[in-house]
Each structure stands twice: as C-alpha cells, then as structure tokens.
Amino acid sequence: xxxxxxxxxGPYEILRLIGAGGxxxxxxxxxxxxxxxxxxxxxxxxxxxxxxxxxRFEREARAVAALNHPNICALHDVGESRSPxxxxxxxxxxxxxIEGQTLAERLSSGPLPVADVIRYxxxxxxxxxxxxxxxxxxxxxxxxxxxxxxxxxxLLDFGLSKSHSxxxxxxxxxxSPEAMSLTAPGAVLGTYPYVAPEQLAGxxxxxxxxxxxxxxxxxxxxxxxxxxxxxxxATVIGAVxxxxxxxxxxxxxxxxxxxxxxxxxxxxxDPENRWQSARDLALDLRWIAERPxxxxxxxxxxxxNPILIAAAMLLALLVTVxxxxxxxxxxxAQDAPVRLTFTTPAGVTLADLATAGPVTISPDGRxxxxxxxxxxxxxxxxxxSLDSANPTPLPGTDGAAYPFWSPDSRRIGFFPGGNLKKIDxxxxxxxTLCPAILPRGGTWSQDxxxxxxxxxxxxxxxxxxxxxxxxxxxxxDANSERLWPSFLPDGRHVxxxxxxxxxxxxxxxxxxxxxxxxxxxxxxxAYVPGYLLLLQSGSPVGASQTVSLIAQPFDAxxxxxxxxxxxxxxxxxxxTLWARGxxxxxxxxxxxxxxxxxxxxxxWFDRQGRRLETVxxxxxxxxxxxxxxxxxxxxxxxxxxxxxxxxxxxxxxxLKRGADSRLTSDPALDSQARWSRDGRHIxxxxxxxxxxxxxxxxxxxxxxxxxxxxxxxxxQRTDDWSPDGRFIxxxxxxxxxxxxxxxxxxxxxxxxxxxxxxxLLNGPLSECSAQLSxxxxxxxxxxxxxxxxxxxxxxxxxxxxxxxxxxxxxxxVWPVWHRDGRELFYIAADGTLMAVPIxxxxxxxxxxxxxxxxxxxxxxxxxxxxxTVARDGQRFLINTRVDEASDPPTTVTLNWPATIRx
Numbered sequence: 021x022x023x024x025x026x027x028x029x030g031p032y033e034i035l036r037l038i039g040a041g042g043x044x045x046x047x048x049x050x051x052x053x054x055x056x057x058x059x060x061x062x063x064x065x066x067x068x069x070x071x072x073x074x075x076r077f078e079r080e081a082r083a084v085a086a087l088n089h090p091n092i093c094a095l096h097d098v099g100e101s102r103s104p105x106x107x108x109x110x111x112x113x114x115x116x117x118i119e120g121q122t123l124a125e126r127l128s129s130g131p132l133p134v135a136d137v138i139r140y141x142x143x144x145x146x147x148x149x150x151x152x153x154x155x156x157x158x159x160x161x162x163x164x165x166x167x168x169x170x171x172x173x174x175l176l177d178f179g180l181s182k183s184h185s186x187x188x189x190x191x192x193x194x195x196s197p198e199a200m201s202l203t204a205p206g207a208v209l210g211t212y213p214y215v216a217p218e219q220l221a222g223x224x225x226x227x228x229x230x231x232x233x234x235x236x237x238x239x240x241x242x243x244x245x246x247x248x249x250x251x252x253x254a255t256v257i258g259a260v261x262x263x264x265x266x267x268x269x270x271x272x273x274x275x276x277x278x279x280x281x282x283x284x285x286x287x288x289x290d291p292e293n294r295w296q297s298a299r300d301l302a303l304d305l306r307w308i309a310e311r312p313x314x315x316x317x318x319x320x321x322x323x324x325n326p327i328l329i330a331a332a333m334l335l336a337l338l339v340t341v342x343x344x345x346x347x348x349x350x351x352x353a354q355d356a357p358v359r360l361t362f363t364t365p366a367g368v369t370l371a372d373l374a375t376a377g378p379v380t381i382s383p384d385g386r387x388x389x390x391x392x393x394x395x396x397x398x399x400x401x402x403x404x405s406l407d408s409a410n411p412t413p414l415p416g417t418d419g420a421a422y423p424f425w426s427p428d429s430r431r432i433g434f435f436p437g438g439n440l441k442k443i444d445x446x447x448x449x450x451x452t453l454c455p456a457i458l459p460r461g462g463t464w465s466q467d468x469x470x471x472x473x474x475x476x477x478x479x480x481x482x483x484x485x486x487x488x489x490x491x492x493x494x495x496x497d498a499n500s501e502r503l504w505p506s507f508l509p510d511g512r513h514v515x516x517x518x519x520x521x522x523x524x525x526x527x528x529x530x531x532x533x534x535x536x537x538x539x540x541x542x543x544x545x546a547y548v549p550g551y552l553l554l555l556q557s558g559s560p561v562g563a564s565q566t567v568s569l570i571a572q573p574f575d576a577x578x579x580x581x582x583x584x585x586x587x588x589x590x591x592x593x594x595x596t597l598w599a600r601g602x603x604x605x606x607x608x609x610x611x612x613x614x615x616x617x618x619x620x621x622x623x624w625f626d627r628q629g630r631r632l633e634t635v636x637x638x639x640x641x642x643x644x645x646x647x648x649x650x651x652x653x654x655x656x657x658x659x660x661x662x663x664x665x666x667x668x669x670x671x672x673x674x675l676k677r678g679a680d681s682r683l684t685s686d687p688a689l690d691s692q693a694r695w696s697r698d699g700r701h702i703x704x705x706x707x708x709x710x711x712x713x714x715x716x717x718x719x720x721x722x723x724x725x726x727x728x729x730x731x732x733x734x735x736q737r738t739d740d741w742s743p744d745g746r747f748i749x750x751x752x753x754x755x756x757x758x759x760x761x762x763x764x765x766x767x768x769x770x771x772x773x774x775x776x777x778x779x780l781l782n783g784p785l786s787e788c789s790a791q792l793s794x795x796x797x798x799x800x801x802x803x804x805x806x807x808x809x810x811x812x813x814x815x816x817x818x819x820x821x822x823x824x825x826x827x828x829x830x831x832x833v834w835p836v837w838h839r840d841g842r843e844l845f846y847i848a849a850d851g852t853l854m855a856v857p858i859x860x861x862x863x864x865x866x867x868x869x870x871x872x873x874x875x876x877x878x879x880x881x882x883x884x885x886x887x888t889v890a891r892d893g894q895r896f897l898i899n900t901r902v903d904e905a906s907d908p909p910t911t912v913t914l915n916w917p918a919t920i921r922x
Contacts, residue, residue, distance in 0.1 A: 022415055023047060023062065029101040029112055032060055048117065051096075058096060061113045064365075064410070081113065086154055091147035093118060093167070093176045118174055123237070124163035131244035134274050138309045140166075140173040141238045145302035147175040148234065152227040152298055159225050161233035162214045163240065212256045212407055213248045217289050220257055228291040231298060235286020242279065243271040247287060251608050253385070253406055254358045254914030261289070278308050357918045362388070362612070362910040365410055367395045368402075370910075372878075374598040377422040377461070378614050379910050382429035385608035387445060388912075389423040389432050397831065397849030401434050403445050406610075406912070414443055416450045418808060424462045426485070433470060433485075435459040437804050438758045438786055440472060442485060454483045454490040457753050458735070460598075461504040465511035469530070473516070475735055475753065477501030478712050480516070482530065494533035502526075503599050506546050509576050515545045515552070517599050519667075525554060527579065539572070539581065543594055544601030550574065552581065553611075555594060555601035566591040566615060569603055571920060588919050589911075591615045596661060597668065602910075611916040615909050619902040620878045622647055622656070624895050627855075629873025632895065636678050644671075645878070647888050647897050648693045650720070656897070657683070657693035657702060657720075670704055672720065683718060684726065692884055694738045695720070696745060703729070703738045703748060713737065715750055715764075729764065729773070737884070739790040749780075749799070751788040759786035761801060763816075780820060789834055789885065792816065793841045798864060800827070800835035800844055811835050811846045811856075813864055827856050827866050834885040838893040845889055845896075851875045853887075853896065876901040 022045060027034045032049045035057075039046040044063040051058050078098065085095045097114035123140075126132065132140070144166065151158060158165075160177065167174040216232035219225050239247040247265040250256045265287065267280040282304055288294045295301040362379060364370055369392055370379070376391035376399070388404040394413070401420040404411035419436040426432070426442075433442050433453075440456040443449075453470070456462075462472035468485045471493070480502050481490040495502065505516040508527075515538060518526045524540035538545075544555030552574040556567040569592045572585035593602035593614040602614030622635040622644060635656065648657040656673040662685075669690050670683040684690045688708045695702055702720050705713040708728075714736050715729035730736055732752070739749040739761070747765045754760055760782040765774040781787040783805060790801040799816045801824070802809050811832040812824030827835075831849035838844070844856045844866075852874050857867035877886050878899045887898040913919075 023104070027104055029060065029062075029110065030099050032058065032099075032112075032114060034060070044112075049114075051114070057117045059115045059117045061115065063111045063113070084156065087151060087156070089147055089150040091143040091172060091174055092150065093174050118167050118169055118176075120167045120169035120174075122164055123166035123168055123173070123241070126168055127163055127240060127244065131272060132241045134242065134272070134276070134279075135309075137238060137241040137275075138279070138305055140168070140241065141234065142302055142305040142309065143173045144175060144234055144237070145298045145305060147173075148227070148230050149298035149302060151175075152230070157225050157227060158230050158233075161230050161237065163237060166237070212253055212260065213246045215260065216291070217261050218291055220261060226291070227298065228294045228296065231286050231295050231301060232288075232291075234298075234301070235283050235294075238279070238286070239265055239268055239283050242268045242275050242283075245271060247283075251385075254609070254918075257358055257914070276308060278304075282308070357916055358914040360912040360914070362404075362912050364392055368392050368411070369394075371399055371421075373593055373602050373614060374595040374600050375421060377600070378593075378602045378604055379612050380423050380425065380604040381606045381610050381612045381912075382425045382445070383427055383607045384429040385606035385610040386429065388612065389425065389445070391420050391423065391434075393850070395850070397851070399849075401432065401443070403432070412447070414447055414450075417441075417443060419804075422459055422461050424464060426464050427466045431485075433462050433464060433472075435462070435472075437807075440470070440483065440490075451487065453485070453487045454481075455755060455758070456481075456490070457755060457758055460501075463505045463507045463514065465507045467511045469511065471505045471507065471514050471530075473503050473505060475712065477503040478735065480505060480514075480528075493528065493530070495528040495535050501599070504544060508547050508579070509549075513579060515547065517543060517545065519599065523599075525552075542570075543567070543596075543599050544603065546603070546605050547574070547576070548605050548607060549576075553588075553603070553605055554585065555592060555603060565594055565596065567594045567601075568592065569601075569613065571917075586920055588916055589613045589913070605916070609915045609917055611913040613911050613913070615911065620644070620899050621902055622658075622897060623900050624897055625873065625875075626896075627872050627894055629853075629875075635673070635675065635897070645899055646692055646884055646886060647899055648695060649888050649890070649897065650695050651697060651699045653891060655699075655720070657695065659691050659693070662687070670702065670718075672702075683720075683724070686726075689713065690716075692738050694740060696741050697743050698745070703741065705737050705750075715748070730777070737788075739788075740792045742792060743794065743796045746774075749790045749792065750777075751790065754782070757782050757784055759788040761787050761790045761799075780816070782820075791835050791837055793837050793860065794839055795841055795860070798841075798860060799824075800837065802833050802835060802846075808849075809833050811844070813844070813858075813866070815864075825864060825866065827869070828854070829869050832869075834887065836885070836887070836889045838889065839891040840893070843893055845872075847875065847877060847887070851877055 022037060023034045025034055025036055031051060031053045033052055035048045035050060037045060038048050044061050047060045049058050049060045081098045094116040095113060099112050101110045103110050165176045167176055214233040214236045216229040219229055236247040248256055248259040250259055268275045268283055269277055269280050285294055371391040371393060379388050379390040381388055386406055390402055391399060392402050393399045399419055400413040401417035401423055402411040402413050420434040423432050423434045430445055431442050432445055435456050438455060438457050440453045441450045442453060456472055456474045458474060458476040460473035460477045462470055464470050469482055470485055471480060471482050473480055480493045480495060482493055483490040501519055503517045505514045507514055512530050513527055515525055515527050522540055525538045525542050525545045526535050527538050528535040539554055542554040542556060546553045551571045554570045554572055568587045569589040570585040571588045572581050573583035575582050604612045624632040626632055644658045644660055646659045654675055656675055658671050659668045660671045662669050667687060667689045669685055670693050671680055672683050673680045686708055688706050690704055690706045693702045693704050700721055701717055703715060703717050706716050707713045712735045714732055715738060716726055717729055718724060718726045735753040737751050739751055741748050747763050749763055751759050751761055761780045762777045763780050764777045767774045785805045787801055787803045790799050792799055797816060798813050800813045802811055808831045810826055811828040812826055814824035827844060828846060832846040834847050836845045841860060842858055844858050846854050848854050853872045854869045855872055856869045859865040875898055878901050887896060889896055
C-alpha cells in the first residue's frame, strides 16, 4: 500500500515516494524530532507476514545499524507502525537520505575517468572492509547499490546481507545452477554479472564474493562495458563461470596496467586466488592512486627493433588463431540451457492459469509479468526482474488478467474489469485503452497496433496502443472461438487458436479477411525468431492436463512452416476449456513453462469448514464445474467436457445412486445449469445456430426436449428462475454497458416468452450473477460499480435507477440465498465463504458479514458460480481444488534453443 504525503510513521512524516523494489517502497520523509530529511523503506506485506524471515531480518538490521562508515549508507532506526485505514502492521527502516545518482545511472552515459574509477573503487573497498570486520557480507554489490555523491561513493542496501555471527538470512545460493530458484530461500540473489562463481555453484557467499562483485564493477567503471555480458541470463552465467573478461587496459588505454592486475585478481574463479580481504584490495588501490603513471611508463622502456616487433606480432597472431580453434572446438558453457524454478514470495499466490494467464517473459528476456494475489486477496499485476530478488506489485492493476508485453519490453497490456489497459513496467498510473469484455489474450506490434480477443473469443479486435475505439477484425465467425493471438514479425499477420470445426492454429492479416490453417491439432502458439512454438492441444477429455511444447521451424518471410518440429518441453500445463497453455517465450532465448494440472472435486463442507465427504462417483478432475443442486437435493447438475469435440455439455448426477447421465450433446458450448423451482426443467446457455451463447430450456425428467428461449447476437448467460416460474433472470453482455441483468417474462408451463425482455440493471459497469430470494421479492447480485466486485441486494420491482444496498464489506462474488431467506452467502476476495444475516419486510436489513471458513474454491475470479448451498444452510457443496500447492511450479529455461542444437 503506497503511503500518502503527510502520513506519520511514529515521529517520521512521509513527504513523497522516491522508489520501490522487491523488499518494499522507499519514501523521502522528515524526522520531526531532529528536523532532518531521511529515507524510509517500508517493507512489503509479504516480508512482514513471514515471521521467521522478519525475525532474521531484525537481527541483521541490528548488525547493519552498528556500521559507521562514511561510504556506507547509515541505518538510523527500525520501527513498526500501523497502516492508515486497515491498521495492518508496517515494518520500516529509517536510513540516511543521500542526494546523488546511482553508479548504474552514471554508467549509462559511458565509462568514468580513471582517477574517479580508482577513487570510487578505493572507497567501496574500504566500505566492504568495514562491513566484513563487523561480520556482514553484502551479497548484492552492483552498480544499482552504489550512490555517487559530491563526497564520494556510498554503498547502499544491505537488504541481502548475511551475518557471520549467528543465524542470518539464507545463504546466497544453496542449489545448483540447473535448478536455481528465482525467489525462494536459498535462491540466487543479486545480479548475474556481479555474482561470484561459487554462488552460482551453490556454495555460501563470503567476503571474497563481495570482492568478486567489486572487481566486476571496477572493470565496468573503467571500460563502460560489463565484465560478463550476454544476450540472455544463460550466456552471462556461462561467462561468469568460464570466461575471463578482456584486460581493462585493452579497452581503456588510459588505465594503468596495475589496474589490470587488481581486476584480474578480484575476478579469479577460485576464491582462494582472489584478494583475501577488502583491506588488502584497498591498500593496493591506494598504491596505484599515489603513483600516477602514464600507460607508457607503466609498460617500461619500449623496444623499437622492427625484427622483434614483427616476431611479437606473428606470435600474437598464432596465439589468437590457436585460441580461436580451441574456442570453437570446445563447447561453450553458454551453449547449455539453464533451468530455474520460479516461485512467489510467502503470502503471494499465483492466479489461475485459465482466468489470469501464465507467467509472461518480456521480449528482451529481462523481466517477468504475472497475476497474483497477496494475503488480502487483491489480484494485481506483478513484475519480477530476473536479476532481482523479489517481484513488485503494480498499484492500480486490481483485477488484472492476461498480461502481454510491448515489443520494447517497457510496457504491459492487461485486462481488468472489462477493459484493456496499459501500464509502464516500472510502475505508474495505468491508462485505459478501450473496452474489452471477456478477454482471451492480446498481442502488441512494433507499429503500435494491439490485437485482442474478446467476448469469450467470439471476436478479434484491433486498437492503437495510444487508446481509442476498438475495431472488429473481419475474420469473424459467430460460432467460433478465436483465442490467444500473437503477432508475426511483419506486424501485419497474426496467428491464433480457433475452434470448433478444425481446431488448430490459424493465421490472418490486418489487410485481408482471409484466414488460413497453419497447424491442425495444436492449442497454443508463439513466434520466436526462426520458429513457431506450438502447444499440443492434448486429449479433449479432462479440462486440465500436461502436454508437449513443440519448436517448429518457420519461415517468417514466406509465412510457412519448414522442416520438422522438436519437443522442447514436456509436461506443460494446458486448460482444454480455455484452450490456454502455460508457456511464454522471449526473443532472446528464455522460455517460461508451467507444469501444473488443476484437479478439482465436488466436496461437502460444514459451516466450520470441516470437510464432510466427497461426492461419490465423481472422479477428481477439472472437468466438472458449476454445481447446481436440484430443489429436492437428490440430483446435481454440472458442466463437463465433451470427450469428442472438447466443448462442454450438461450432466445430471444422481447423488443417491451415484449414476451420471448426459443432459445435452450439441457440439456447441453448453454451460451453467439452473433448475426451475419445481425441479422439472433446467435452463442453460448455449452457442448454437451461428449465434453466441443464448438461453435454452430442457426437461430434467421424462423425455428430453430442448427449447430455445432467446435469440440474440449478444452473449447471454443464465442466472435464476422466479419461485412461481413467471419470469427468468439472465445477464447479457453489451459492449456499451458491459454485463447487464435482464428479466424475461414466461408463459406458465411453456418455453414461450410472455413479452419482451426487460432491463433491470444496465449501468455503465458490470452487474451479473443475479439470485432471487426465496420469496422472489429481493434480487442479490454482484457489481463492480465501486471499482471492485461487491455484493448488492435490491427490490426486484423497485425503480431501476435506484441503487442497490451493498451487502459485502470487502470484495465479493457469487451470492447465494439461504432457503429461508434470512441469510446470504458469498465468496470474499481471499476465498473465504461469508454469511450475511438478512431481515426482510418492507425494507431489507443486513447485518455485518461473518467469516465462515477459507475455501479452496476453483476459478474464483471467474464470475460463474462454483459452489452451492444445501437447503438447511449448514452444508456447502464446493468445486474445490485438490492440489495443496498454493501456486503451480513454473520453470524458466535460459537459452532454450540449445535443447535443439544438442
């Protein structure tokens, strides 16, 4: 939570936000007691919530506070306060406020003068010597943690420091580079070009690891080039482990050769061959500073004998050729792929793949974007740099889904609350580009064109990244889904997945209505230079499974596949119903894959959250969804996957006999059953007859007969029947007003409407999930009119312009009435099942919401209900996740093309 100017943390008054990082946010503040400016770092909620991590940090903070050195940023205080509004605990550090620029910012304009290089290197070596003598290893020495001021260099941010006196923060690395975790304890922290080889090899950091990092910084200050660099993290790691950078003097002739020796010794692969203390390093640097010499004098007297010069040049040429032969004949370390495991910090949970999208890598391979929820249940867009220890949530992205990157890797498109927005990857206010209802992915071209799928894949649109109206593309088929588009490099052609018909990957052009089949039988696609990555769609049986990812050679000029494909990843998560694959790829050889499969089961729980029993006869899977009990509670209507075409049908399960029967069999998507109050009929929605989903009715007993209730070109979904059967409630997706709630009067005992449908709620934002009270007088529903989903109740016959009464006190979805009308249930943002006491009469009175228990309800952010309530209000049937893991395993593969070359 960002703090506003004027907020007080004890004696410290917040002035303004000046930065944010993995550990928290940094503010400029005023110490009101001493009337001085300080910097305050407010630690992230996830950090504070982890008791062990917090205790370790407080021990280390005391050690860091003992440091007193002119070249180390001073830590003045550690405090705890309560956040404004919600009263949550805030842990903060009070540090010296430093004016200047970071060394990273200075290096962006080129190398430093040699005198400054030696001066700053000496000051940093002195600072490290002071810290090491107090038992602290910094572990994250890099240009971004060095501030250049008028007084000299200051070493910042001992947030990753490790004490040698007693238990400290986790060792910098405790695992091999083939299975490095990006964020978990024991992970490689710091930044790859400055991380010592022993850390990459899984050994603890010590003082000599900081010396290695300082050597890399000195090389970069003097030459303007990183000592270890590469297009991908894999090549950088390979260089750190196996390569030696060129001498400083070969790139900066003004540098004294003695500096070559110092840098070379700092960067020795074996710690035993480095300087063994920062003090010794500082002494040698002072020796250079005190003996200013020209490069010529350092090299001794010149020999001008032309014969010797020619011999030396010939020898150098032979050495160079030999070195080249050895280089090309010896497999380079960077030719091997490196696999890392991505995990989220404690208290942060990745959102579901189907409803939020996978972890997405930027085109330059440097950052990850993903959707996750913290302990408060808020679903935000997060960004994680591969060379940073922790991800950062982006404020203002509540309810985000399906992020995708701009081609320059600086901005991210995402879909919150029925809109397409963009935001700078470094943070800032998001900008709304256009409406985007029920999105299914987007893609961004070099020309500033964004193509996205909306209306549950019913239509592809194009818009400008500057904002403006969205224009439907001409590749339209009302009875088809067109999902997860991806631009080809020409910026005119787009590949995407389409179904039904012949499911597979298709290609269309912004300049033509024609489309063509690229590859049948695949369920996901992304272009990288030279290849299309294609995800096998797998078997339609089962809504969640793992499949193989294929790299298929692709000629981007001729727009056609060439050669033979090769599997580059197995066990990649795939969601059949959403046709969504858990993978993302950069242009620089970094591949991100998720290998989890969602498994759910229908299970009964009591009001205390105790699991009573699983519905017998239903095999755990992700296929069964949207449970709906019959009025007499003997039958359970659900949605399940059609084993032939991969779309969904309605099923009715006999709870007493354990027998399952299929209720519908049309190849279109049939979904969301709703029982009539007498239990004789079921209303559902289906995309048939070349129309989007509309309303249908079928008999639940006797001879099955399906009847169409509505015929519209707009998407409709079922909500509820009135107790007397006189009307039905449904929701309709209008591009102008998003989801609206409508009432359709019905003739008794007939599927024929008694009159035209009537709009009950059609505000500018979404209203949906309508549920009638048992007496038919009150309508509960969810709306995002406040900026987040909330539960409301209103008189079904009241004025349409009169706002409903808000029932939830925090975010909530999926209202369900108790059969006696005295209680209303809903699911809170963090998955907690809530109960609200209700009194009805001429006016409705609602009590304070009560927390019953934390659920593991599946696909919580999908606004189609995934639980139901027994008549007595004491038992709850929930489509609950089987897996215990809070988030799926995600693998980051650096230099994935090496898997093809090997």
